Amino acid sequence: MCADVTETAAQRVERIKRERAPWSIGDDIRRYARQGFGAIPDDDLAVRLRAWGLYTQGDGRGTRGDAVPFFMMRVRTPNGVLTATQVRTIAELSERYGRGVVDITNRQNFQLHWLRIEDVPAIWDALERVGWTSMGACGDNTRTVTGCPVAGVDAREIVDASPLALAVDRHLNGNAEFANLPRKFKISISGCADWCSYPEINDIGVTAVRRGAEIGYRVRVGGGLSTRPHLALPLDAFLREEQVLDVVSAIAAIFRDSDELRRNRAKARMKFLFLAQRWNAERFLAEVERRIGYRLERGGADAPPSGTARDHVGVHAQKQPGLCYAGISIVSGRTSPRELHAAAALAERWGDGTLRTTPTQNIIVLNIPAAHASAFAAEAEDAGLSLGGSPIARGMLACTGSEFCKLALVETKAFSIRLAHELECRVPGFRDAIRIHVAGCPNACGQHWIADVGLQGVRVERDGTTVDGFDLFIGGRVSAGTGSAFARRIGVRAAATDVPAMLERLLRAYLAGRTAGETFRDWCARVGDDAVRATLRGDDAGDPRAREALLCGDVPRVS
Numbered sequence: 001m002c003a004d005v006t007e008t009a010a011q012r013v014e015r016i017k018r019e020r021a022p023w024s025i026g027d028d029i030r031r032y033a034r035q036g037f038g039a040i041p042d043d044d045l046a047v048r049l050r051a052w053g054l055y056t057q058g059d060g061r062g063t064r065g066d067a068v069p070f071f072m073m074r075v076r077t078p079n080g081v082l083t084a085t086q087v088r089t090i091a092e093l094s095e096r097y098g099r100g101v102v103d104i105t106n107r108q109n110f111q112l113h114w115l116r117i118e119d120v121p122a123i124w125d126a127l128e129r130v131g132w133t134s135m136g137a138c139g140d141n142t143r144t145v146t147g148c149p150v151a152g153v154d155a156r157e158i159v160d161a162s163p164l165a166l167a168v169d170r171h172l173n174g175n176a177e178f179a180n181l182p183r184k185f186k187i188s189i190s191g192c193a194d195w196c197s198y199p200e201i202n203d204i205g206v207t208a209v210r211r212g213a214e215i216g217y218r219v220r221v222g223g224g225l226s227t228r229p230h231l232a233l234p235l236d237a238f239l240r241e242e243q244v245l246d247v248v249s250a251i252a253a254i255f256r257d258s259d260e261l262r263r264n265r266a267k268a269r270m271k272f273l274f275l276a277q278r279w280n281a282e283r284f285l286a287e288v289e290r291r292i293g294y295r296l297e298r299g300g301a302d303a304p305p306s307g308t309a310r311d312h313v314g315v316h317a318q319k320q321p322g323l324c325y326a327g328i329s330i331v332s333g334r335t336s337p338r339e340l341h342a343a344a345a346l347a348e349r350w351g352d353g354t355l356r357t358t359p360t361q362n363i364i365v366l367n368i369p370a371a372h373a374s375a376f377a378a379e380a381e382d383a384g385l386s387l388g389g390s391p392i393a394r395g396m397l398a399c400t401g402s403e404f405c406k407l408a409l410v411e412t413k414a415f416s417i418r419l420a421h422e423l424e425c426r427v428p429g430f431r432d433a434i435r436i437h438v439a440g441c442p443n444a445c446g447q448h449w450i451a452d453v454g455l456q457g458v459r460v461e462r463d464g465t466t467v468d469g470f471d472l473f474i475g476g477r478v479s480a481g482t483g484s485a486f487a488r489r490i491g492v493r494a495a496a497t498d499v500p501a502m503l504e505r506l507l508r509a510y511l512a513g514r515t516a517g518e519t520f521r522d523w524c525a526r527v528g529d530d531a532v533r534a535t536l537r538g539d540d541a542g543d544p545r546a547r548e549a550l551l552c553g554d555v556p557r558v559s
Contacts, residue, residue, distance in 0.1 A: 010265045013140075016043045017180045022051030022139055029054075030121045037069040037117050051141060051179075053134030054120070057113060057404040062411035062468075071115040072404055074137035075127065078169035079147035079162045079189075080108035080357035080364075084344040086130045087355055087363075091340035093123055102340065103413070104333035106397060106447060107144050107186070108357040109137060113404050136173040140181045142252055145169040146202075148192035149356040149364050150312055155319035158208035159215050161191035164241060168248055178252055182261040183268040185252060186224075189244070194305045196312070197359050199223070200231050200478045201450065203270045204251050206244060211300040216240050218302040221251060221284055222271040225444035229486045230271040231478075233281045235288070238300030243292075250291040254284070304484075311360045311394050314387055315373050318366070324373050325366045328380065329389040332398035332416040332438070333361030342383035350376040361397055391433050393420040398438040399446035401457070408440030410457030410468035415496055422500040427507045434520050436503075438470075449486045450476040452520050453503065460495050468496040474524050474532055490529055492536045502536045509535045 007015065025048050032040045040049075045056065053074040060068075075090065090110050094102040099114040115123065127133055137144060148154065151162035168189060172178055178185075188197040191208035199205020205220040217239040223232030239247055255261070255270045260277060262268060273279040289295055312327040328343060347353050347365045354366040368376050377387050386393075396419070399405070401412030416438040423430070439446030440457040448454025454476055460469030472494070476487030494502060507520075514523050524532050533539075 008264075010263055010268070013047055013265065014262050016047045017140065019043075020048070021176070021179045022048035022141075023135070023174060023176075023179050025049075026052065026135075029117075033118050033121050040117065047139075051136065051139035053137035053139075054115075055138060056406070058402055058406050058408075060114070060403055062402040069116075070113070071117065071120070072400070073112045073115050073120070073123065073134050074105070075110045075112070075132060075134050076137040076144045076169075076173065077109045077132075077357060078145045079151065079165045080149045080359075081162065081166065082355040082357065083130070084347040084353035084355065086132055087340050087344040087347070089126055089130050089132070091337040091344070093126060094340075095337045097123060100337055102335055102337065103400065104330055104335060104357050104361045104363065106333070106359050106361055106445075108146050108149070108359060109144055110357070111400070133173075138184075140183050142169075142172040142178055142181070142185045142187060145172070146186075146188045146190075146197045146359060148190045148194075148196055149358040150316075150325060150366075151191060153318040153320065153323070153325055153366055154192065155317070156193045157191050157319075158193055158210060159191035161189050161206075161208055161217075164206075164244055165189040168245055171245060171249070172252065177249075178256060181252070181256050182258060183265065185255055185270070187248065189248075194310055195478075196310050198450070198478055200484055201225055201229075201447075202232060203255070204248055205232050206239075206248070207302055209238070209300050209302040211238060214300075216300055217244055218300065219244075219247060219251075221281075222274045224269050224271040225447060225449050226269070227266075227442045227444075228271070228275055229444070229449045230275060231484055231486075233274065233284075234302070235281055235285045236298050237285060237288075237296035238298065239296065243296065246292045247288055247296070250288045253291060254287055311362060312358055312364055313362060313389065313394050315368075315377060317370065320367075322370050324368050324370045325364055326368060326373070326376060326380065326387055327358070328363045328365070329386045329394050330362050331389075331393050331420050332396050332413055334398075334413045334417060335363075339383075339385060342380075342385055346376060346380055346383070346385070350379075360394075390420075390424045390430065392423045392427075392430060392436065395433065395435040395452070396420045396438075397435065397446060397451070399440050401438075401440040405440060405445075407443060408457060409459055410440050410470070410496065412438045412440045412446060412457065415468070419500055419503075423503060423507065426500065426504040427511070430507055430511065432510075432520060434507075435476075437476075448473050448476070450478045451487060452476065452524075453506075454487045455499065458493060460493060462495045462497075469494055470496060470499055472502075472536065474529075475521050477521055488529070490533055490536070492533055494536075502538075505535050505538060506532065 057072045098112040101113040103111040147165040152160040187204045188202040189206040201223040220232035351367045356364040398412040398416040402408040435451045437451035439448040454473030455470040472492045473487035
């Protein structure tokens with residue numbers, strides 16, 4: 001008699017995907033909508049629905065535990081390209097079906113919440129009418145291809161790569177060849193000079209380069225965050241535009257065919273070919289060339305940007321004479337139907353109805369006549385849409401958090417919005433660019449590894465009760481060329497309610513002790529982790545040695 005064999009989590013997911021392709025159940029989902037939530041088989045609920053952008057969500061109160069019978073839907077928005085009609089549609093869908101809660105993600109997508117399975121077909125039909133879909137926005141497939149949100153209008157760009165990004169996205173999404181990958185697969189394609197879509201942390205990062213009079217592309221592979229952050233490795237190849245799709249498809253196929261990555265869901269990202277399977281850039285390039293059937297040109301070294309990524313907030317001139325674009329700051333990506341209706345109306349009234357979402361969870365209105373910029377700004381402010389805001393609010397980014405995500409340990413959206421407001425009040429003179437990223441768990445969807453200040457959610461004890469808390473990380477930076485580095489865990493863990501006062505101390509110490517032109521990240525590196533820890537904990541006031549280490553004299557105390 002054979003013993004029962006228990007499947008691992010990875011084996012179960014792989015079996016479900018082999019038995020039936022996730023993208024094949026579109027008609028079944030429409031049937032479930034007629035029959036109700038209880039009709040959904042467990043395998044579809046747990047795995048296959050994700051390929052259609054659907055996850056069961058948490059209870060909306062940040063309470064960890066079993067999912068409720070409602071869904072989050074992610075809407076695939078390649079390169080963040082939008083029309084006013086699409087923005088208005090997402091606002092109306094949120095109003096009608098999603099309790100008015102809508103988020104912009106750091107992959108330029110929209111997320112709806114509180115959706116019933118009964119309403120999914122109507123939502124899909126509304127999206128289809130405006131050329132939009134949730135297909136492929138989640139699941140073990142090629143996720144939304146991201147790109148520079150000001151592609152085609154930025155005077156400093158090397159080339160407008162958005163048509164290429166859209167073409168690659170169209171080729172991969174729904175393609176049966178890529179219907180069953182080991183896990184999610186993230187791609188960025190950009191001609192931006194500032195790498196604002198973070199190619200260094202994507203599975204594939206394609207960036208435009210100049211080689212003499214020629215314009216081509218370089219590609220990086222194997223980037224990612226989570227518990228084992230890894231910067232993507234550059235391949236020694238100069239790609240012409242017509243070769244990019246071949247190369248991207250070959251790289252995705254390498255990932256698809258890597259059976260070793262299907263054994264453990266926690267190690268199922270392409271970066272583990274480099275972290276665990278001893279691949280290197282040379283071996284990877286050789287395998288790409290074997291699959292595409294021709295040798296790629298060598299050379300054409302790229303030029304990583306020297307500054308930090310732009311958030312595109314505010315009014316800026318376009319390269320088209322007489323036109324400008326306006327970036328609207330959406331703190332942590334949490335917006336509302338009212339704000340989206342207002343943005344759509346502004347885009348139609350003052351522009352040509354073109355908008356973009358950004359990797360920093362903001363919205364941009366394009367093609368505004370420069371002569372009308374002041375009128376646009378005044379109307380936007382009257383509608384409650386910020387074209388400026390403090391650097392703290394502009395640099396705040398957060399994942400979905402335990403409000404809706406079943407994996408998150410802590411609530412993030414409301415916390416991050418409150419944190420931005422509190423720090424604005426506590427440190428009103430702060431004018432330096434700073435990125436504060438909030439992640440609800442180690443999976444790092446909030447990208448805390450690449451922030452000046454990263455907050456990773458944990459549970460902590462406070463007065464005999466377990467409450468939301470955060471581990472603090474300091475000093476992350478990408479899109480800064482050879483200075484790219486992941487943030488380091490500083491050794492400070494605090495309850496969420498203590499974080500504002502701790503960060504106030506740190507920001508005030510930085511303002512008092514910085515040298516001319518010194519960034520927050522560079523100041524933290526100069527004074528050292530011991531001094532940063534002391535300031536965060538409030539130990540510096542009574543310790544002259546800590547004050548000396550901070551190189552800033554007395555640090556104002558927080559009452």
